[in-house]
Amino acid sequence: xxxxxxxxxxxxxxxxxxxxxxxxxxxxxxxxxxxxxxxxxxxxxxxxxxxxxxxxxxxxxxxxxxxxxxxxxxxxxxxxxxxxxxxxxxxxxxxxxxxxxxxxxxxxxxxxxxxxxxxxxxxxxxxxxxxxxxxxxxxxxxxxxxxxxxxxxxxxxxxxxxxxxxxxxxxxxxxxxxxxxxxxxxxxxxxxxxxxxxxxxxxxxxxxxxxxxxxxxxxxxxxxxxxxxxxxxxxxxxxxxxxxxxxxxxxxxxxxxxxxxxxxxxxxxxxxxxxxxxxxxxxxxxxxxxxxxxxxxxxxxxxxxxxxxxxxxxxxxxxxxxxxxxxxxxxxxxxxxxxxxxxxxxxxxxxxxxxxxxxxxxxxxxxxxxxxxxxxxxxxxxxxxxxxxxxxxxxxxxxxxxxxxxxxxxxxxxxxxxxxxxxxxxxxxxxxxxxxxxxxxxxxxxxxxxxxxxxxxxxxxxxxxxxxxxxxxxxxx
Amino acid sequence: xxxxxxxxxxxxxxxxxxxxxxxxxxxxxxxxxxxxxxxxxxxxxxxxxxxxxxxxxxxxxxxxxxxxxxxxxxxxxxxxxxxxxxxxxxxxxxxxxxxxxxxxxxxxxxxxxxxxxxxxxxxxxxxxxxxxxxxxxxxxxxxxxxxxxxxxxxxxxxxxxxxxxxxxxxxxxxxxxxxxxxxxxxxxxxxxxxxxxxxxxxxxxxxxxxxxxxxxxxxxxxxxxxxxxxxxxxxxxxxxxxxxxxxxxxxxxxxxxxxxxxxxxxxxxxxxxxxxxxxxxxxxxxxxxxxxxxxxxxxxxxxxxxxxxxxxxxxxxxxxxxxxxxxxxxxxxxxxxxxxxxxxxxxxxxxxxxxxxxxxxxxxxxxxxxxxxxxxxxxxxxxxxxxxxxxxxxxxxxxxxxxxxxxxxxxxxxxxxxxxxxxxxxxxxxxxxxxxxxxxxxxxxxxxxxxxxxxxxxxxxxxxxxxxxxxxxxxxx
Numbered sequence: 034x035x036x037x038x039x040x041x042x043x044x045x046x047x048x049x050x051x052x053x054x055x056x057x058x059x060x061x062x063x064x065x066x067x068x069x070x071x072x073x074x075x076x077x078x079x080x081x082x083x084x085x086x087x088x089x090x091x092x093x094x095x096x097x098x099x100x101x102x103x104x105x106x107x108x109x110x111x112x113x114x115x116x117x118x119x120x121x122x123x124x125x126x127x128x129x130x131x132x133x134x135x136x137x138x139x140x141x142x143x144x145x146x147x148x149x150x151x152x153x154x155x156x157x158x159x160x161x162x163x164x165x166x167x168x169x170x171x172x173x174x175x176x177x178x179x180x181x182x183x184x185x186x187x188x189x190x191x192x193x194x195x196x197x198x199x200x201x202x203x204x205x206x207x208x209x210x211x212x213x214x215x216x217x218x219x220x221x222x223x224x225x226x227x228x229x230x231x232x233x234x235x236x237x238x239x240x241x242x243x244x245x246x247x248x249x250x251x252x253x254x255x256x257x258x259x260x261x262x263x264x265x266x267x268x269x270x271x272x273x274x275x276x277x278x279x280x281x282x283x284x285x286x287x288x289x290x291x292x293x294x295x296x297x298x299x300x301x302x303x304x305x306x307x308x309x310x311x312x313x314x315x316x317x318x319x320x321x322x323x324x325x326x327x328x329x330x331x332x333x334x335x336x337x338x339x340x341x342x343x344x345x346x347x348x349x350x351x352x353x354x355x356x357x358x359x360x361x362x363x364x365x366x367x368x369x370x371x372x373x374x375x376x377x378x379x380x381x382x383x384x385x386x387x388x389x390x391x392x393x394x395x396x397x398x399x400x401x402x403x404x405x406x407x408x409x410x411x412x413x414x415x416x417x418x419x420x421x422x423x424x425x426x427x428x429x430x431x432x433x434x435x436x437x438x439x440x441x442x443x444x445x446x447x448x449x450x451x452x453x454x455x456x457x458x459x460x461x462x463x464x465x466x467x468x469x470x471x472x473x474x475x476x477x478x479x480x481x482x483x484x485x486x487x488x489x490x491x492x493x494x495x496x497x498x499x500x501x502x503x504x505x506x507x508x509x510x
Numbered sequence: 511x512x513x514x515x516x517x518x519x520x521x522x523x524x525x526x527x528x529x530x531x532x533x534x535x536x537x538x539x540x541x542x543x544x545x546x547x548x549x550x551x552x553x554x555x556x557x558x559x560x561x562x563x564x565x566x567x568x569x570x571x572x573x574x575x576x577x578x579x580x581x582x583x584x585x586x587x588x589x590x591x592x593x594x595x596x597x598x599x600x601x602x603x604x605x606x607x608x609x610x611x612x613x614x615x616x617x618x619x620x621x622x623x624x625x626x627x628x629x630x631x632x633x634x635x636x637x638x639x640x641x642x643x644x645x646x647x648x649x650x651x652x653x654x655x656x657x658x659x660x661x662x663x664x665x666x667x668x669x670x671x672x673x674x675x676x677x678x679x680x681x682x683x684x685x686x687x688x689x690x691x692x693x694x695x696x697x698x699x700x701x702x703x704x705x706x707x708x709x710x711x712x713x714x715x716x717x718x719x720x721x722x723x724x725x726x727x728x729x730x731x732x733x734x735x736x737x738x739x740x741x742x743x744x745x746x747x748x749x750x751x752x753x754x755x756x757x758x759x760x761x762x763x764x765x766x767x768x769x770x771x772x773x774x775x776x777x778x779x780x781x782x783x784x785x786x787x788x789x790x791x792x793x794x795x796x797x798x799x800x801x802x803x804x805x806x807x808x809x810x811x812x813x814x815x816x817x818x819x820x821x822x823x824x825x826x827x828x829x830x831x832x833x834x835x836x837x838x839x840x841x842x843x844x845x846x847x848x849x850x851x852x853x854x855x856x857x858x859x860x861x862x863x864x865x866x867x868x869x870x871x872x873x874x875x876x877x878x879x880x881x882x883x884x885x886x887x888x889x890x891x892x893x894x895x896x897x898x899x900x901x902x903x904x905x906x907x908x909x910x911x912x913x914x915x916x917x918x919x920x921x922x923x924x925x926x927x928x929x930x931x932x933x934x935x936x937x938x939x940x941x942x943x944x945x946x947x948x949x950x951x952x953x954x955x956x957x958x959x960x961x962x963x964x965x966x967x968x969x970x971x972x973x974x975x976x977x978x979x980x981x982x983x984x985x986x987x
């Protein structure tokens with residue numbers, strides 16, 4: 034008797050991400066290269082590991098006094114405390130007042146998963162989330178899967194090639210009361226004092242809940258304190274918030290996926306109540322978080338000499354990034370590439386916008402998302418519309434669905450219409466040129482990982498950028 | 511202007527578990543001991559670690575060729591394959607036919623969290639879960655929090671002091687069509703061939719979905735293959751199932767919390783579809799599972815000499831457990847403790863029922879749960895009722911809420927009524943005696959971890975059990 038499968042109705046899941054990496058892997062051109070890795074790479078093209086990590090790993094393996102018992106649900110206490118001290122400073126008021134706490138979390142998603150579960154259950158007025166496009170996957174999707182409404186935005190002004198605080202303020206102005214704002218590093222978004230005041234006033238009056246994302250403290254400016262400074266400003270202004278603090282990237286222990294969900298509350302009593310609820314969620318999620326990563330990090334942070342060595346290794350990475358950026362700029366200058374490339378060196382950190390064109394000509398639309406191969410526009414009449422584009426398969430085909438599953442409309446490559454208005458023309462053709470002609474894989478928004486550029490590939494990359502800018506038609510840079 | 515907290519309405523969470531351990535920790539009696547640890551202990555009272563682990567950990571720390579890049583969402587491929595081979599045998603048909611697969615999971619809850627999320631989304635006819643009481647926390651709660659209806663049951667026949675296959679069959683008989691059955695080790699529940707046939711026929715006809723729990727393969731009989739044999743029987747009968755395979759306990763790397771959610775489907779195509787959906791859930795849960803535990807285990811399993819040493823270390827643990835049980839039985843015999851204590855040595859594995867009394871005298875009720883300090887009865891007229899009891903605080907007070915939040919009724923210690931019927935009398939007084947008089951902390955159901963008994967404490971423990979049996983009134987053993 035043939036049995037019917039329980040899984041008969043389960044479809045193959047849509048791949049959510051990694052399409053760029055997958056296409057790269059399938060490409061058999063010998064010159065192919067991938068400039069969108071999440072992790073920092075060494076000059077030899079290997080994932081960077083802080084020099085203190087190997088030593089510490091060995092010390093831990095040799096330590097006979099260590100207890101390998103189950104970790105508490107909330108994680109290693111010493112690890113959580115060391116993480117908080119790193120973020121706020123040991124003697125910061127929020128720590129002295131016992132109103133900052135945390136839960137050890139697992140992997141790159143754990144802190145968002147845990148925080149989102151809490152907000153879903155306990156802050157039911159905050160079911161709308163704003164997130165920058167480059168964080169939509171996977172963090173925005175975590176909220177979305179849980180039933181939150183997720184809006185994407187960007188602060189990158191592709192016309193002026195800079196991160197624009199006014200774009201941030203504009204998004205906040207239009208955001209509804211009580212929403213959640215996922216905020217990544219603000220180091221590249223230089224707010225004036227008056228813009229800061231405006232932002233704080235807006236967020237306070239709208240009771241916007243900040244959910245910070247600190248994925249690599251120290252790898253933006255090379256200075257741990259500087260990279261977290263904007264967070265202290267929110268603390269000083271009396272905000273309560275969550276913060277996903279990842280410590281895998283800045284130690285180079287990507288495979289250990291360790292972090293903290295940091296909670297700041299108005300007082301200790303509120304903090305304890307929030308932590309007690311988070312504990313129940315963490316128990317159901319993983320019960321006991323793995324310790325190796327937490328042990329390595331705690332050992333380094335609690336030993337002044339080791340911490341000093343770690344800080345130096347971070348500075349080293351950032352110096353290399355700046356040197357690479359200078360070299361890229363200089364090589365483009367020598368090649369006579371049109372345009373100023375100052376925006377490359379003006380941005381901090383390993384991941385920065387190249388500033389290749391991706392023109393949005395919609396008179397009545399504004400860019401909402403520019404992640405990967407999809408472009409989402411907010412259209413005045415038609416609401417959000419999405420442009421899906423496959424640069425490797427058939428680059429000529431543009432599909433235009435609305436987000437609300439209405440029938441797809443097909444457009445032309447160089448200008449298409451929705452209703453009677455031109456929405457865009459020649460989207461991202463420089464990026465497309467790099468991928469399809471030069472086999473250099475970079476995200477649609479042109480935000481690349483500069484540590485992927487090294488002495489072996491810099492000439493090929495810069496001459497390819499030069500070609501892309503000079504040879505693509507309608508180039509206006 | 512004082513700001514209002516976002517967290518104002520968040521209450522302190524109820525502690526879900528660990529009340530026994532917490533009470534033990536707060537007890538300042540010098541003789542106190544805790545016999546309910548989850549992990550195997552050495553004769554010196556330290557968590558057991560397999561001898562191969564330390565070596566392997568060192569080798570990994572010293573290996574310069576290792577890449578610390580992000581782990582794939584599904585985990586280390588070699589680890590998942592090694593886990594599957596361990597569970598089913600490398601050349602088993604289910605592996606040869608490519609219809610068994612898995613996802614690396616995190617912590618003790620990860621596999622259940624992931625599997626439950628899948629069942630919630632894709633098997634909407636399976637929203638009722640049956641689980642044995644001792645697994646209710648935390649695994650049953652994971653299902654419950656997701657909206658499943660969770661029923662507890664037990665196979666422990668406290669009258670005849672044995673695990674009774676007929677109790678299992680009875681539960682299956684009354685379970686609804688298409689429910690999920692969480693099944694732990696069946697090694698102690700000796701089914702006759704005709705009982706097996708009956709069980710398979712019942713489960714097939716009701717389309718019951720098995721969710722196995724293999725928390726410590728090899729630590730039940732000392733034989734890895736023997737401990738997983740009942741699973742092979744389900745495979746041979748054409749069942750599709752999930753299995754939470756934990757590998758932390760049998761290696762003694764509790765702090766690394768590593769396991770696999772194993773999937774068996776009718777064919778490879780169905781398997782791939784299920785795995786693709788699980789991948790999306792895993793991405794949102796943790797994105798990249800930590801590797802240290804997986805690396806240690808894979809290194810051992812893929813090296814025949816190391817695997818041999820590991821197998822020997824498992825046999826050693828099980829031999830010690832059996833020796834301890836024999837000693838406990840012999841000491842109770844020498845003390846003249848009433849009753850036969852054969853049930854102690856008849857049960858396999860570290861965690862076994864002591865068989866202390868916990869009498870359920872309800873004429874119209876049957877025991878549903880006997881975990882920790884709560885007893886849940888299924889009452890003929892009133893549905894599930896719960897007895898909460900605090901043996902350390904005020905042992906005389908019994909509270910009797912119904913599960914559906916109806917008003918609490920207070921009962922007397924030695925007999926209480928719900929409506930006009932007597933539900934129980936003198937519940938668990940031998941267990942209570944051990945805790946309150948002797949400061950020996952054991953769960954309400956009397957299921958203890960025998961590796962917590964060693965040469966330093968065995969005399970105190972056995973003489974205390976003897977006292978408990980002889981001195982408690984209404985003893986009927």
